[in-house]
Amino acid sequence: MIKNFKWLLFASLSIALVGCSDDDTEDGVGEVPISAGTADFSKYVALGDSFAAGFSDNALFKKGQENGYPNLLAQQFMLVGGGEFTLPLMNDNVGGLLFGGNPNPSFGPRVYLQGFLNPTTPIIVPIPESSTTDVFQHLTGTFSNLGVPGAKSFHLIAPGYGNPAGLATSPASANPYFVRMASSVSTSVLADALAQNPTFFSLWIGGNDVLGYATNGGVPTSQDPISGNDITPPATFEFAYNQLITQLTAGGRKGVVANLPYINTLPFFTTVPYNPVPLDEATATQLNTQLLGPVKQILTALGEGDRIATLTAGSANPLLIRDESLVNYATQITGALMAGGVSQAQAGLMGSLYGQARHTKKLANGSFTDFVLLTSRAVIGTPQAGVPAPFNTVGVTYPMEDKRILTGTEVAEIKVATDAYNVTIKNAADANGLALVDTYGIMNQLLNGGVRYGNIHISASFITGGAFSLDGIHPSPRGYAYIANKFLEAIEEAYGSSIPELNIGNYTVQYGQTIN
Template identity: 55%
Template sequence: MIKNMKWLLLVSLTFVACNNDDSDTPAEVPVVAGSAVFTKYIALGDSFAAGYSDGALFAKGQSNSYANILSQQFAAAGGGAFTTPLMLDNIGGFSSGGLQVPKFPTRLTFIGATSSPANVPGVSATPITTHLTGTFSNLGVPGAKSFHLIAPGYGNLAGVFATPATANPYFARFASSATTSVLADAVAQTPTFFSLFIGGNDVLGYATNGGVPTSQDPVLGDDITPTATFNFAYNTLVTTLTANGAKGVVANLPYITTLPHFTTVPYNPLTAKSIGKNNDAVGLATIKLLNAQLYGPLKQALTALGAGDRINLLSETSTSPLLIKDETLPNLGAQLAAIFAPTLGAQTAGAYGAIFGQARQAKTTDLILLTTKDAIGTAPTAANSGLGIAPAFPLNAFGISFPLQDKHVLIPTEIAEIKTATDAYNVIIAAAAEAKGLAFVDTRSVLAQLSNGGFRFGNFTMTSSYAVGGAFSLDGVHPSARGYGLIANIFIDAINAKYGSTLRHVDLALYPIQYPLTIQ
């Protein structure tokens, strides 16, 4: 009898619960900070923290930075005000004397029915010499490398105009003094919580320049940062930021060679239609001519030299790979010149040897830069041919009859250098997070997922596909607004897991994948 009464009680309670109007809506978990304290949140990093998008920094992009999104979620758990050094409009870049500064162009967008993005018209309302007063919570600095965040004078306006530059104009806008560092301006605000996402630029410039290093100057430098330098800078940052008990979240680095900037242009885009500039008949005739006058003789000569696998004839019916220069190949220029001299004459044969001595067709293991798309098929000039002259027909088409240069392509040895450096940086980041008890975000895994199936939310799937995938902006490197929302969400996951907080995700559907020509 007692047993039956228990069952009757259970059934009655169930009946009451099922008829309760609130039963279909799960009770919301209260938003709490856990062991974290969000009263004073500071974000340190590079262009990602700043909200750089579509090849420029502009006000709307800054408002959609992952750092700003995080601060909004922190507000529900006791977070305080979060300030950003906003640009003055949504044109993007910097101006000087009423003209756009070429190094800092306007943002990219699709204009009209064009298939390729273009810079928005107009001139930025943000002069490169303007300095803002006050303190700022978002210390993300586009272009910054790890060691730049600890460098005194990185915001010295005079250094922006030095040759080479010794300072960064984005930091010069809001640095508290000419001699301060990003780190010093951060700790001066006594943060209770910080985010640190830095290191991408330590390899990015090298990658976007096709593996051609020049210098380490703050704006245009593109050498890979030595591991020892990164180690010192990163541990200095983390040790200093946590010295007064602040908690924080750090993120490792994805392989930037999986970004759409490096994966969008195929290694083999050449067809009769593309070679003929949308005219199949012209393209087919050009292919036949090139095979007879260039590819055929090159293939024959290289085969005689034991390197026949470098070049094959262009296909008349399918796709063909781009012609590139590979500086790791043995240079057969002198041998080719000797072979061609009897038919072409010594001078012309010498030119052919110089052009094709390290030439080969691209392979699946090569990465063609997004910016190279506009170079394919264009005529080499004296300035960019690598020869000091503008070659004549038939050697007047980059990637088709004239090899794309080192700056246009990442070859396997360069890709390996970037991966090796990234792996080393990530070991340092993970060790620092473990040593200081910080939340840790694995962005490398996230980008890998974006590249392999994507993230599903609601009726959307976000991938890393250029322009249409939703995660990345039109420069192929920096996230879209929705991509920054995704970054904020994975940061929130890491913070909740580490500190027992219950911060909520943002709705990614509320963030656009592209900004229009005119931003309201």
């Protein structure tokens, strides 16, 4: 019989989470004279989304904000005439938000690595503390870092994006993080940036224009600023981005912008393999002959037999998923099974389950067609409530929901949009002589072998790679330092600056439960 599997699926996770190499050097290595070049860093403002805000470990918190790449850049800019850089700091290092004193499950505390269930299974849990940061306790003053978690390109130019009343509308028209720091209920992120008369800016925006769709497994919802997951149309992105650049560069103002990586370079999409199902010989035989085998025969007669794979004894069998892009053969499966003597009840159940079911796949060249979301690992092999055995094992006999898998078709949609966004970003950078950070290339390098700084190696591997935090999307402290160095490189190339880079060995790989 099929057993109820439950596991977390990771590669070897023997790691040292904190520390520096013996031959790490101090920040500012080298004897080249430091210089601002042709840039003026006296008033620097940063615009963007959660990456600019310093989001990490599934939350925004004080230490994360301080270790975000804009704040790290501002520290280095001070060496060449940069001025004060202000942050809309959270109240604590717990993260999460209160709404009028009440916790909101959509904005919970940060997570941390509690330990390991066994050598390869990490236990990642929320901080056992409550947030003290309330959305409606408005901050006073102006803020140099205007990174807003959850913001899409067009949100940065939207008036009222910081209006508390907009949190209660349907769909919502405001963002709680900007509500805390907006200068007025009618302002926009861009307006608050320009009001400071900046001399230099950074802009990294566009990730959320596709990320919500991706993390929701390709299931669209709306453009709600809080929970919307639709892909932003490239024309909308182009309009918003050009509005941002036109106003930010007015008067010849200089700045640095960044393009966008493919979302499937992030550990959130690459950690759980497409084929994580362990089966013994008896279970594989049962699936192939009694449960999925008859469905495969019916689909083969319909010319769709490759939807269902032949399973084998071992630990590398593909997941069974529901793919809503497929023709639904529920009626045909039900009818054929009943004609073969299966009861109407069971035939109907199998038709409804397997009409749009298939096994996950990868391309012949080794790249993945389907990406299993990091958050899906917890349900693989668990029993599906309300479904009788043996058809209730999630990912084995019960197809995983579409929202838990990013299919090849959905990946292609995201790539098309991302490519279009990157054309817009490059054109804007070229037309205005702006520094351009190639995060598309950077993330690919982290995914494919990683990079080395002295004895330090970082990559996109979840936990072990050191570049990403425990949410699998946002950088770790070391990852943010690496990104800041890439911004510095682009700035130096564009403006002839000579600014000491950061020693990434001085930044921890992961935050612990307690942050000093």
